[in-house]
Amino acid sequence: MANHIDFDPAKIPCPDFSSNLYDVIRNALIADANTPDITNNEQAILKLRSQWEAENANLRAQYQAQLQEEHVAGERRRADEEELTRQREAEERDKEAELAKEMEKKRTPLPNFKQGVGHRSVPHHYHPYAEKLMTTRKYVPLWYFLPDAEREARERMREVVDNNRFEFESDPASASSTPLTLISTTSVRASPNALPDLCLTWNQVMRAKSGFLGALSLGAFPDKHVDMFAQFFVHMEMHPELRKTNGERTMALYQAETRLSWYKDNEKGDPFDLAVIMEETLDECRNEIRSQDHAKALKGMSSLLPSPTNSLLITTLLHQLSPFRNYH
16 A cells, blocks of 8 residues: 555544634634634534544545455465475475485385295305306315305305406416406405315215205206216215225215316316216225325324435335325
8 A cells, every 4th residue: 555554543532623722723614714604613623523533434444455455465475485385395295205216226125025934944155256166067175165165155245345346367277368357356266265175074075065066056057967966975975985994084085086087077078977986996095095194104203213214215105105196
């Protein structure tokens, strides 16, 4: 509105036009030729009161209109503020929903599961190096299927590896003119703790066999080959050699020699049936165990009487006693 009214006109009291304060105005009205109907003081008072009431009524009307206009403007502002608040809340919800989607993408999916159906067994964690070799059907020492190797495998699984780093690795067996291969630093490495099969006890061989047989699936070995490896261990376990003196040492050595030989012959394209116990090789293993015991005894004797002659004699005997001196 053009003229803003800051007060309520209805609260303004009507002036006392009969007071001496309005004598001049009353006399002017009585003397005014334009107001011939006003001839005395009472008529002048009524005229002044009527004029004031008319003006006050006009102010009250303007004031009420002003209040209505301000009310409408206030409602509009509140509506605008509420709409702005709704828009901001909607934007916040959209942002939260988008963040939730992004977070969900980073989370591991949770497929549905069958209630009441538990896990039959704890999954076996193969050593990364063994897993790599078994996948390519290469020879793997049985140590990699012992509990020590599994513990090492679990530790390696927890390592944080930078997948974007690469290095050159030398491959002496490569037939190409450039035996250097670019590999990721995440590629598996042989364990520095691994023991060759020749150093394993019979009990260690038996503990590792299940892991080895289970890992054959990594290389998708045909059923015929899986059965051959299984029968290989079964026939060794049932062999009467185990009831003899040093039988377990003999069978542990037999396992080490024959399984490695099978992989070598297989790469040449001429493998044999590993499940067949080769008595000639078994006899060589017996002799090798005897040679080791003799060597140990001779070394004990040489420690009592050390001399260049004794050392030469012991070296000659050890060379002659070992049936595997030209085996590999």
